[in-house]
Amino acid sequence: MLLDKIEKANDIKKIDKSDYGELAEEIRQFLIEKISVTGGHLGSNLGAVELTMALHLALNLPEDKIIWDVGHQSYTHKILTGRKDGFDVLRQFHGMSGFPKRKESDYDAFDTGHSSTSISAGLGLVKARDLKGEKTTIVSVIGDGSLTGGMAYEALNNAAKLETNFIVVLNDNNMSISENVGGVSKYLNNIRTATGYLDLKEGIYNALKRKPGGDGIVNSIRRAKSSFKQLVIPGMFFEDMGVTYLGPVDGHDIEGLIKVIEEAKRVKGAVLVHVITQKGKGYGPAEKHPARFHGAEPFDIETGIPSHPRTVANYTDVFSTVMCKLGQRDERVVAITAAMPDGTGFLLIQEQNSKIAPFSIWFVLDFVFLVKRILFYGISCKQKKERIITKHDNPFQFV
Numbered sequence: 465m466l467l468d469k470i471e472k473a474n475d476i477k478k479i480d481k482s483d484y485g486e487l488a489e490e491i492r493q494f495l496i497e498k499i500s501v502t503g504g505h506l507g508s509n510l511g512a513v514e515l516t517m518a519l520h521l522a523l524n525l526p527e528d529k530i531i532w533d534v535g536h537q538s539y540t541h542k543i544l545t546g547r548k549d550g551f552d553v554l555r556q557f558h559g560m561s562g563f564p565k566r567k568e569s570d571y572d573a574f575d576t577g578h579s580s581t582s583i584s585a586g587l588g589l590v591k592a593r594d595l596k597g598e599k600t601t602i603v604s605v606i607g608d609g610s611l612t613g614g615m616a617y618e619a620l621n622n623a624a625k626l627e628t629n630f631i632v633v634l635n636d637n638n639m640s641i642s643e644n645v646g647g648v649s650k651y652l653n654n655i656r657t658a659t660g661y662l663d664l665k666e667g668i669y670n671a672l673k674r675k676p677g678g679d680g681i682v683n684s685i686r687r688a689k690s691s692f693k694q695l696v697i698p699g700m701f702f703e704d705m706g707v708t709y710l711g712p713v714d715g716h717d718i719e720g721l722i723k724v725i726e727e728a729k730r731v732k733g734a735v736l737v738h739v740i741t742q743k744g745k746g747y748g749p750a751e752k753h754p755a756r757f758h759g760a761e762p763f764d765i766e767t768g769i770p771s772h773p774r775t776v777a778n779y780t781d782v783f784s785t786v787m788c789k790l791g792q793r794d795e796r797v798v799a800i801t802a803a804m805p806d807g808t809g810f811l812l813i814q815e816q817n818s819k820i821a822p823f824s825i826w827f828v829l830d831f832v833f834l835v836k837r838i839l840f841y842g843i844s845c846k847q848k849k850e851r852i853i854t855k856h857d858n859p860f861q862f863v
Contacts, residue, residue: 466490472546476520484718488513492746493542498551500765504562505536507744507757508607511637512713515605515739516540518721519633522729523601529573529589533582533606535563536759537635538572545571580613582606583632587623590630601629601729608636623734624706631728632736634792635715637743637754678770702736711738716745755806784809 466483467490469475479487491513499506511713517540519530525545530545532538542550542560553559564572570679574585586604593600611634623630702709708731713724721739728735744750749768750757762771779783787809791797799810 467494467543467548470544470546470548473525473544474520475546476517476544481719484514484517488517488695488716488718489746491543494543494548494551495539496747496765498554499760499769500763502551502554502556503759503761504554505758506747506760507750507754508537508637510745510747510750511538511741511743512537512635513540513714513745514718515633515635515721515741516544518718518725519603519605520544521718522722522725523603526570526573528601529586529603530571531574531582531586531589531602531604533575533604533610534579535576537605537607538564541571542569545569579610580606580615580704582610583616583619583623586630586632587619587626590623590626590628593626601631603631603633603725605633605635608634620702620705620707620734620736624735627729627732628735629729630734631725631731631732634711634736634738635714635741636712636738637741656781706733708733708735709738710735712740713737715739715741780809784812 465493466479466487469478470487476487492510495506495509495513498504499509516538520541523530530541532541539551539562541564542618547560550560555562561568563577564575566572566575573589574582576585582604583606586602589602591600600682606616620632623632699708710724710728714720724737728737742751743754743755744752746767747757750764753768757768763769763773787797
């Protein structure tokens with residue numbers, strides 16, 4: 465097996481390019497087998513296999529740094545840094561953490577566990593690198609859900625002022641891109657990430673700036689280019705902030721990812737690489753029910769059903785039941801869930817909507833989708849079911 469050749473960090477660089485796909489599948493099978501026994505975050509890790517491989521291939525670890533937002537999607541990173549054996553005791557007492565831990569490995573650059581912190585942490589490492597005069601690459605990997613956190617935008621706002629390289633990888637595993645806009649975007653992105661493009665653009669700008677009135681000419685060119693890109697390129701929100709946008713990129717195309725990461729390393733400033741991945745990729749039950757396999761209990765691999773179904777109500781079950789009863793008794797009760805009705809125990813309320821009509825409830829559902837619609841041009845208009853804060857005649861009716 466190819467995975468047997470990965471004993472320590474950077475061993476992946478000894479693997480032939482033609483075997484990248486096979487290695488990715490072996491990693492997925494390894495994760496499924498191990499997490500089916502110990503439990504853990506499965507769906508997000510299955511979706512980030514190729515992205516993690518590409519980062520390890522394109523970077524020089526541990527000198528270069530990867531900061532994982534939240535960190536639950538770092539399992540492949542742990543495998544590629546020589547910690548396969550730790551998966552037998554994943555998330556157990558004295559076992560391997562389910563998140564990056566600096567005390568566990570020199571290849572874990574930042575202790576994470578909460579969302580929306582990776583860009584701020586990465587920005588701090590960039591500043592430290594620059595003060596020390598080093599030339600390393602700093603990469604923050606953040607998910608589309610975490611990107612809605614306010615801290616992420618504060619960090620992007622500061623990162624936009626950088627004049628040295630800083631890469632932010634947006635791991636987007638829940639977004640649709642329309643074919644017509646996506647095709648144009650892919651074509652333009654191939655131009656923008658072509659090997660000679662950055663050299664040519666920088667050379668032209670520098671030559672113009674040396675001419676009398678050159679700054680004005682450069683600014684006019686940039687404004688004209690920006691106006692055109694607004695029409696056809698996703699991610700102009702970031703460009704307008706001063707953060708270079710590259711993407712969207714197929715998050716399961718390893719060689720394509722390596723190419724765009726290498727080009728991102730050449731940008732003098734903050735650059736966001738928008739990567740599209742599929743949560744739960746390669747395992748049918750996780751593809752069909754990604755929420756169920758976000759944080760999975762031990763399960764039967766063939767069916768995906770938990771190995772030890774719960775027979776006693778947990779805290780979430782009790783909370784959900786009590787909320788339903790409170791709503792039945794008092795129509796003034798308002799329940800709010802932050803885009804996670806399943807994880808917060810509100811699925812029961814949805815299922816009983818016909819029985820609890822008096823219960824007024826505002827669903828703050830999929831706010832992530834609403835933010836994405838604002839941020840990314842070129843998003844498919846097929847997603848008509850965004851849910852926003854609103855009140856309907858039937859308080860359990862999704863917008």
